[in-house]
Amino acid sequence: MVIPHLTENYGASRDPPEKQAPMCTVHSFPHNIDHCLTWARSEFEGLLEKTPTEVNAFLSNPGGYATAARTAGDAQARDQLERVIECLEREKCETFQDCVTWARLKFEDYFSNRVKQLTYTFPEDAMTSSGAPFWSAPKRFPRPLEFSTSDPSQLNFILAAAILRAETFGIPIPDWVKNPAKMAEAVDKVIVPDFQPKQGVKIVTDEKATSLSSASVDDAAVIEELIAKLEAISKTLQPGFQMKPIQFEKDDDTNYHMDVIAGFANMRARNYSIPEVDKLKAKFIAGRIIPAIATSTAMATGLVCLELYKVLGGGHKVEDYRNTFANLAIPLFSMAEPVPPKTIKHQDMAWTVWDRWTITGNITLRELLDWLKEKGLNAYSISCGTSLLYNSMFPRHKERLDKKVVDVAREVAKVEVPPYRRHLDVVVACEDDDDNDVDIPLVSIYFR
Template identity: 30%
Template sequence: DFQNQMANQKVFLVGCGALGCEYLKGLALMGVATSPEGKITVTDMDRIEVSNLSRQFLFRQEDVSHPKSVRGALAVQKWNPNLNITAMEQKVGNDTEDIFTDDFWRKLDICWNALDNVMARQYTDSRCLFYSKPLLESGTLGTKCNHEIVLPYRTSTYNDGNENDSNETQIAMCTLRSFPYLPNHCIEFAKQSYFSDYFEFGPEQYETFRKDKATFFEQLESMDAGEQYRSLALIQSFLDMHQEAQSSSNGKMDVGLCVKTAYANLMGDYRTSILNLCHSADAMESSSGKKFWTGTKRRPKAIDWNCEEDKAQLMEYLYSTAGLYASVWGLECIRDRNDFTDLVLSLNLEQPEWNPPSQNVNLSDEDEEGGDSTDKAEKLKADLYSVDTLNLPPANPQDFEKDDDLNFHIDYLTIATNLRAWNYDIKASPRHTVKVTAGRIIPALATTTAMVCGLVNVEYCKLVLGLANTNGRDVFLNSNINLAAGSGNFTTFCPDPPINIETGLDQPKSFTSWDKIEIVNDKEELS
């Protein structure tokens, strides 16, 4: 009977990474969903990268760049040809409720999370709560792992806790923007600000503007003043490139123009902004009589294009940045270093003269953008309203990919990081460190994954046996484990009961998050 129940199970596996691969393996070997009534649905938006192969054992070299869910399903079907499995590449969230419909959720026996972020976990938990479905939840971080089982009406839910991943890698923006003092600060700023603005967010906003100007300005209204100005300024920079291309001798976008734009970024980010910051700090010191550059605040120094000693680093920045701009505009990159150097020399690039800014830089410890963002945004809006978008060339936003060594992404982040580190006299970061940090690669151990998945599989077997109905939550276990700390950090415990909320009313006196009021109505409308 137990094996027949396994065969008839309808399982929704969300995620097909390290945990998802291990769970798929277990489901296939346990004979789950092998009858005509049974079905496994696995979904994952990601595609397989080279770095996945060391810890996601369903994948091989030939699977790289293919969808994880599709290749994972194919792998386990080879082991168990009777497995009924459907692979999808859809995100599970509010915007895919037309795919994962009411009918889809109602037919499930269980939802099984193999996710790596809190927001997605909270969403699937809310769906299980609404449709009264059990949820299996787990996670790993190096040698640490945990799992949790959520039983309808018998345990608290995932959302009943205070889990939040917003602070896992969060660094105050004022520190990143003006006062970095660690190598990681430089990596984060290079990724969040430089790469995102120039090659992701900027091209995306430009494309929205180019394709449908009216829709763009509608979406713009949902942004705050600082974000509006950022969006408009980036679009203007792309329009400036297009205008300069039209006025050139060949009337087309070329790599030379990409180099000029890269040079403008170099001067703006590593010279002008640094000189402006120091000027504003000096003015504050002079007016207050207090030292500004104290504690972790380091006085930065600006780059100098005319300094031959630093020219190799600056040329490396131009090389990777121009390569990325060429990719954005769909141009052939110049990969030969000598040819690229010749091109740069032929452009006769000159360092712009610096003049003190009319308005001082925001030096507060707050994260808010200071200044007149609203006024600047309104002026740019007026300028962009009159732009004819009909003949604007398309741009290709760069989807960050850490494992392609030819796409300039890690090359750019490495030199952008280390130039900023040079500004602030911070230790330079090797390319591998930048790749690991920017790619959010958390060391994963196969031992940890295998352990937590084995524990969750045991809890799943208890569910299929119907122990939740006969024994309640008492026979189920959650866990918190750290394999590096020995048996003393292997903790299992019974799931908490639902949180009871008192109403202070005669009826109902209390309720839990599982409770709901259903209104049954045969009519089409309620009045």
Template identity: 90%
Template sequence: MAAMFGGIVGQEPENTRYDAQISVFGSKLQNKLEQAKIFMVGSGALGCEFLKNLALMGISCSQNGKLTVTDDDVIEKSNLSRQFLFRDWNIGQPKSTVAATAAMAINPKLHVEALQNRASPETENVFNDAFWENLDAVVNALDNVTARMYIDSRCVYFQKPLLESGTLGAKCNAQMVIPHLTENYGASRDPPEKQAPMCTVHSFPHNIDHCLTWARSEFEGLLEKTPTEVNGFLSNPSVYVAAARTAGDAQARDQLERVIECLHGDKCETFQDCITWARLKFEDYFSNRVKQLTYTFPEDSMTSSGAPFWSAPKRFPRPLEFSSTDPSQLNFILAASILRAETFGIPIPDWAKTRNKVAAEAVDKVIVPEFQPKQGVKIVTDEKATSISSASVDDAGVIEELITKLEQISKTLPPGFHMNPIQFEKDDDTNFHMDVIAGFANMRARNYSIPEVDKLKAKFIAGRIIPAIATATAMATGLVCLELYKVLAGGHKVEDYRNTFANLAIPLFSIAEPVPPKTIKHKDLSWTVWDRWTVTGNITLRELLEWLKEKGLNAYSISCGTSLLYNSMFPRHKERLDRKVADVAREVAKMEVPSYRRHLDVVVACEDDDDNDVDIPLVSVYFR
């Protein structure tokens, strides 16, 4: 037995000493875990799983430790299937608060604070310098790249470890971002997702995804963006008109045209007006536009190379003929009418919410003018040669005419009139949003002989819902928590950490050491993205240039925010050289340093003695 453990009779066995060492190490690590100060951003599916794991690990369980979790979102019904700390009665409550309360039920000693702030530049008074400097690690549980990039930039700035993870269906990943050891999250980017060309979406769809992309765009344009534009004009007409004149371009003209159409040609005062609007939109989208398209490009059209224009993947469309006896068409008209009425604040009769004889009769009352295709209409295609060029338009002149017309229309509106923009919400089955989008998409699919989809399938595609798999979420959070032990224990080298990518559907497991940060060298100096040079004292611009000169760097430009404080090419800037950096920043960049910050950051462009540009770290001037 002694030989088995490599020991000698009469001596303490090696395994006993090893167990004792492990016990001491475990005790020290547990102490670090309990006193850890962790910032977790997000409390959705990943966040719930993280909170459960952190509670079980004993993270932040002493009075010196603290787990701060923030999320500005509230719980929705669709969250319950994958965010396991929430229950039916929590719907409508803040995610962070409910998740933190559930985590404390798992471990009552957990010292957690729940906030409802979005981590962004606008909340840096909440998550200020003192907050960031006091952290031991940051855990991301986010669902979008923009927020991840912002948190990554703050972790780089304050040199804090970031434990990044994400899931996509059966795929999951975990990335360790460790100061001075690994590259940061923003150092590498995934290639952008391929999107269908706009000409395909607008005129030549060949699958239901194209139809739903178009439907979502039209929904937002008609029911959210245009009413928002109307309110923008009504809230401050002079400012709105001045902005349109200043822009003077086609986009400004289009916006004015939409506002005028909404307040004049398409204005609704009764629910019957809303039905008329919806019925005419149906005719426009699914009959008239198709007739115009097939008139411009007949079925036997040829491309400039002599090939058939309507060859795969293009599908030759057929106009729809409306019938109130068609359940899908009638449902679309009624749903669109209801949402249009909401934007104008018009009461909705009960009969409008059900398909019945009264509803059908109301729709059949609408008089639809006959459509005649026009010559010379420009339709964008992937064949530039087939596009018919239109004469140039004097945008500025047209804008003046539109402004005059809009000012006349505004005088006819009742006092205090405003519209109610509708933001797309996929999870409420009673709000008719998905009824309109599914109707838009399926009617268009009929035009192009594309198989239609039910409302649930349409919700998944238009709502950009990616099914969450609990095992992928559990795996991602488990991998991160294993790495968190290393982060809090401290003293580890880059080869001790692991980045992981897994696809449970294949299955594929790729585990690798993190990539070190790129190192820039200049003479006997070297730095990475993690470095930030600091200068203490309320120095002048000249003193800053001299400080850099001592490092063998010739600074020729200094900027703060988006403003240029100094550039050697501008003679007048030399007058600023003997002024304090902070004073020049206040005057030129309008930079008022908040009370919780003791410094300001400047970006300096430098050259070496051979006139080669040298990218140096951010320079922080501590003047307080």
């Protein structure tokens, strides 16, 4: 039971984290189909959702986007700019044939060139620093794929990827795409460049060995060049051009989402000699579907309804409610009173996680820090959504102190503030005068 101001909130207790494979395994050394599907889902979101969203963020507010990139001035901002430029220039699609070309070259990049680069960097007889074979279990030595239009699964992957790419650019899908012969003909028109191995490519082989290294080039200077290039590209686009990001939806069998993800995963599985799966099994794993039985659902529904009577009746104390843990297989039923929310005390104030502090006025970041200082709290970090508006550790962030909080949120967090919106919520991390962390409520700034 979670009742505002009466019990703990959802975040007070957490399930143990799901066991996940290290990213180096997922990216370069998969050894089961789950790794392949995790990678496939990540690539799907990057290519078809995140990059088009970034393109739209730039096109909606070029000045603000450029300012945010300059302010960040790091490798992540540079990578984002490079992805947007690549999408609008080198990989821009205007016809469905362009989308077929894009899909075919992605196939070559993912399932042939990257594997050739990996095996060039780490040959089959490579040894580790301790003298053991590098390609020892669980690592599997990969083999590049040779594309063939006579392979139905490869052709279907190109078809599905090209259709989704066309959707992001708003390109009509021609009728002939469902004809395998005509699709094969379109794919055969694509000119695929020969692979050239690169020297000095760094491939992460151990998650524990990763470290934050300073960039070899000045990120700020590169970002300026990229911004100038992006502004030039934007002038060549049609007025009002916007992309259509695609959010993964596993349950619609006609939208080609699972075709692309299953294709991505199975082609990668072939690279590493991992058994492939059909689309249904791929949906089960990639969609993170958890099996359930009707009796469990019925029991949970009944327990919810019993507690709902108390909620609707009103006026109940925390000890009147019940949390339930039930396991029908044993069978075990355990009921307990919910825990009241933790009360945090500071000086002459007290609050719980359910409380909220409000400030009226279109204040600056500095004024927010001063407002908290009067309460004996030293704020060192302010965030909005998933973006950091201010952190005392970053010298550049001090330049933001005299800007309005809502303006920084627009620039940095890309928060859209519609005319009817009167307030903005920020999360503030604070310390007391003895440098002890103090959890404070959400702060709502009423700027209108």
